[in-house]
Amino acid sequence: MAAFGAAPAGNHNPNKSSEVIQPPSDSVSSLCFSPRANHLVATSWDNQVRCWELTKNGASVTSVPKASMSHDQPVLCSAWKDDGTTVFSGGCDKQAKMWSLMSGGQPVTVAMHDAPIKEIAWIPEMNVLVTGSWDKTLKYWDTRQSNPVHTQQLPERCYAMTVRYPLMVVGTADRNLIVFNLQNPQAEFKRFSSPLKYQTRCVAAFPDQQGFLVGSIEGRVGVHHLDDSQISKNFTFKCHRDNNDIYSVNSLNFHPVHHTFATAGSDGTFNFWDKDSKQRLKAMSRCSQPIPCSTFNNDGTIYAYSVCYDWSKGAENHNPATAKTYIFLHLPQESEVKAKPRVGTTNRK
Template identity: 75%
Template sequence: MSNFLTNSSSNPNPNKSIEVNQPPTDSISSLNFSPKSNLLVATSWDNQVRCWEVARDGTNVLCSAWKDDGTTVFSGGCDKQVKMWPLLSGGQPITVAMHDAPINQIAWIPEINLLATGSWDRTIKYWDTRQPNPAHTQQLPERCYAMTVKHPLMVVGTADRNLVVYNLQNPQLCKYLLALTIVTLQQVEFKRIVSPLKYQTRCLAAFPDQQGFLVGSIEGRVGVHHLDDSQQAKNFTFKCHREGNEIYSVNSLNFHPVHHTFATAGSDGAFNFWDKDSKQRLKAMLRCSQPVPCSAFNNDGSIYAYAVCYDWSKGAENHNPATAKTNIFLHLPQESEVKGKPRIGATGRR
């Protein structure tokens, strides 16, 4: 697989993407599209949650997990709370979850009607948003760094390179009544593995077919991991977001909702599109002048949103508020950029 990266640029928007108006005033920590529409939510270090309606003609109307009906946003952060924002009704946000340390992962799981939250307090908690206490608290081996859910698969990445896999359809795992009361919720690990990458886990993405997951690290490398023991020969890792001796973090992994290829975004300011089945890079985009800390596809894959801003990977001493502008851009992928290609060679070897 090619590791070539385009040259650095002082331009924050070398790919000529559509710029989102009125971006946050500080670094962006997450981006998420509504599962039902082109509503885009961003959370940022200025303690704000913002929402835009993205029209396909490129204009934006102002307004980080979404509820599956597209009406509600959940946001969490360093105040150790999760707030539920009823966007369409115009109601006030309410606190629906709490941890003992900052919350950095949120996932709404519609199949069991629960909110999952991951924290540096070494727990995953499950919440019925109608109840004040968690339905269940699952202890983790270390601090939660990343989480991905594609029901019934759930993977949690923690410090010390632990990857903990849960099967959300396991009868022993979740007994939940879709009423006002919770009978019991028991969580058991399906599998725990050590990350195939040698350095700290930065991001995760479950395969669309729930048969495995991607893991990205701070060392500019992605691992492709299948859960079935009979498929282990298909596992591999590859380098990305590097230039010469410079190595950058892989900050975000997103599967295309239609073609099931995926995008990586990194601290080098680049985002690239890949096909794991043919082990090829489909498109390398030009590097922006600042890191890309987070990204997201909309529900049909026609829009790829990405943030360009300082990501704090080099510490506060390298942050200059006077020059570190924050941007959100919208890239409209061409089919050639995101549609998978046949494996090169008759035998599939490159």
């Protein structure tokens, strides 16, 4: 697969994406779409959880702020309930909140940890919420109860998590990758070291649950199959690099229809890839700031991404009062996200 060659830094919106109005006042930490409608939630370092209602108009998207709620400290993660009525969020205040957004209810605390909550997911097949924390635990919650139904010890702090029932993959500090079969969630299915040499930043389960992607701070993605008989299909590739400059891969998202995937990085670009043909389908123009997070809507017709400071240069280099934060909405063309027929040799590395 070809190494990524970044374009020169330009304006904040070189891809002419639609812009979400009234964005957060500080960096965006997560984005997630409702599984039932084009409602987009963003969590941010200004302690807020915000929701917009989006409407597609031809080649553009308009956004209307719908509601917002607060945590006591920066919010790091978010997830929707499968019925599209409720949003979950977790963050540096060490608690997860449940917000019945569609009914206008007040947020309530449904989970607690001893350190910030980095990852959160609703698992409809189990009717539980799972939270991953820097306290080195995973906790499963029945939201009607104050105590977790199960606490799973992790070897290190939780940095990344992906769930496609029955597969769950957790990436922790020290490059640990822990695989769980959620039909037996109290036991690890498999644990191994990341195929990448540096810190894990993001993971994404294959749509068919047969493996996962892992991205790291070294500008590289690993494609890993769980079945040992498929080991020959495992590979890694370079991306989000500009000559000698190497940037973090911050986000991995599979397209819900075509099952290709997007990467977004600290170089301010996002790209679409096909893992099966080992090809990059489309390289987008470089924004003026990093892209910390991104997500597809439920039918893959909208790709949301944030452009803002990503903390890679430390808190001392960030001033929320002067920094700009953006959320953009890209409408992928089919040619950008649908795998091309395999003809002749592949472009691989």
